[in-house]
Amino acid sequence: MIRNTFLIAVALAVLTASRAVLGDEGPSTQWRSLGPRSSAEASEGSDTPRTARNTPSIDFPSGASSPRRVSADEPAGVRLAGANLPADGGQVWREYDISTYAMRVSSTERPEQAIVDWILRETGYEAWHGETVSILSASPRKLRVYHTPEIQAVVAEIVDRFVGNQSDSQAFGLRIVSVNNPNWRAKAQGILQPVKVQSQGVQAWVLRKEDAAFLLADLRRRSDYREHSSPYLMVYNGQSSLVNLMRPTQYIRDIIVPAGSLGGYQPEAGQIDEGLSLEFSPLLSLDTQLIDATIKCTATQVDKMIPVVIEVPASPTTRQRTKVDVPQMTHFRFHERFRWPTDHVLLISLGMVAAPTDTGTGPLAAGLPMALGGHSGRADLLVMVESKPQQERAASGEQPPLREAKTYRGRY
Known part of the structure; x- marks a missing residue:
């Protein structure tokens, strides 16, 4: 009898201590329904401006639903894009092997710059700095281009004129x-x-x-x-x-x-x-x-x-x-x-x-x-x-x- 009374007292003490740790509402708040909240609850439970909550979510190429700033030092308005590039104009990614030309040139440390300069002359500077998302990057081995098929055709011809056998002689x-x-x-x-x-x-x-x-x-x-x-x-x-x-x-x-x-x-x-x-x-x-x-x-x-x-x-x-x-x-x-x-x-x-x-x-x-x-x-x-x-x-x-x-x- 005394033993049972002691066990009940210990159980009540443990339950009281648990409620004190979890707050006045008790552990029942952990099982609360996730249904829609009332407008009053929404106003009291969030400090986000109303205009921001009403803004529709933005779909990014990577599938992220909304942008978030990584740190306070990141400039406001900068959004982290995913790995997929926009292709509104039908842009395609291509890589060109220019190593044969680069190996022939010994008069400059950056032989690939001549190819880039001729591409800009032929296509025009504006083609790479307008509304169409584009990339033009060169190393001594590869030329990487992201642009429309029409521009890619011009780039391919320029590269052929540099790496062709006739250019060596x-x-x-x-x-x-x-x-x-x-x-x-x-x-x-x-x-x-x-x-x-x-x-x-x-x-x-x-x-x-x-x-x-x-x-x-x-x-x-x-x-x-x-x-x-x-x-x-x-x-x-x-x-x-x-x-x-x-x-x-x-x-x-x-x-x-x-x-x-x-x-x-x-x-x-x-x-x-x-x-x-x-x-x-x-x-x-x-x-x-x-x-x-x-x-x-x-x-x-x-x-x-x-x-x-x-x-x-x-x-x-x-x-x-x-x-x-x-x-x-x-x-x-x-x-x-x-x-x-x-x-x-x-x-x-x-x-x-x-x-x-x-x-x-x-x-x-x-x-x-x-x-x-x-x-x-x-x-x-x-x-x-x-x-x-x-x-x-x-x-x-x-x-x-x-x-x-x-x-x-x-x-x-």
Whole structure:
């Protein structure tokens, strides 16, 4: 009897302790029905704004019903998308093997960049930064593209033009020459076939290779002929070359008087990169019958220096005069894309522009740098581009390119 009473007392004590831990409502609240709550209960049991509760759920590609911020540091409005990419425009994912091209190129650490640049030129920059979700990623081995089938077709053609067997044996000769007088056109008019050019003041022609050889020989006999690039400068298919004929020129641009100083001053030096810079990027067509090339040229010349006399404190009681220079300059910029047959030579006249002052070749040997501000010469600047297949280079006894192509990271 006493034992049973003791067991009942222990059981009541355990039950009382359990209710104290679970709260006043007791363990029955753990078995509450999950049916719909009343509007009053919903208002009291949630601190979420009403507008957020009424917003319909958003379906993500991964199947997640609603976005959640991972941490407080994550920007508001950023949602974590799943692995599936939107395909509203019928986009497809493709990978292209470009390792064969990358292994051939040793003149740059990122040979795949040339393929990306040509894709952007052919498709347009806007095609990759518009409403259509797209991806363009390149490594030395693979090119990964996510875009519509139409864009994928363009990309596939560009890749084939880089990795094809014909691209390995193709190179291009580039010459930059100038003459002081553009009257060479009168004699060569019959062999020049005009090419449409968008830039004002610039002309372009194509001519047969044998006619180009006669024209070059005739130009070399002129006393004002100058050549500004190596005659053996070769550029391989798909690569870019930058001919840099710039030279720095120094001048005094300003006078600095230290704050609180009673005397003394310091001249501030300035520098101008004067000369010519030309970038050339060629690409052969799949059937090897056409050449696509972009040519970008920049010329800068100081016509003269305009002096300005400034009074500066030489000591606490005296002042003196010194001179600063203000440059009067001429700038020329040109950027075009050309297409012409491989059995012809492209000839471009940039017009009477600032003549380069690098050390050139020619009868005058007139390429010696002149004093700053001591010239404002103009010359007809000519660019000649010629296709050089491997068999043609071997037949003429030409050596491999003496200068590796330099890659310039420009777009379009």
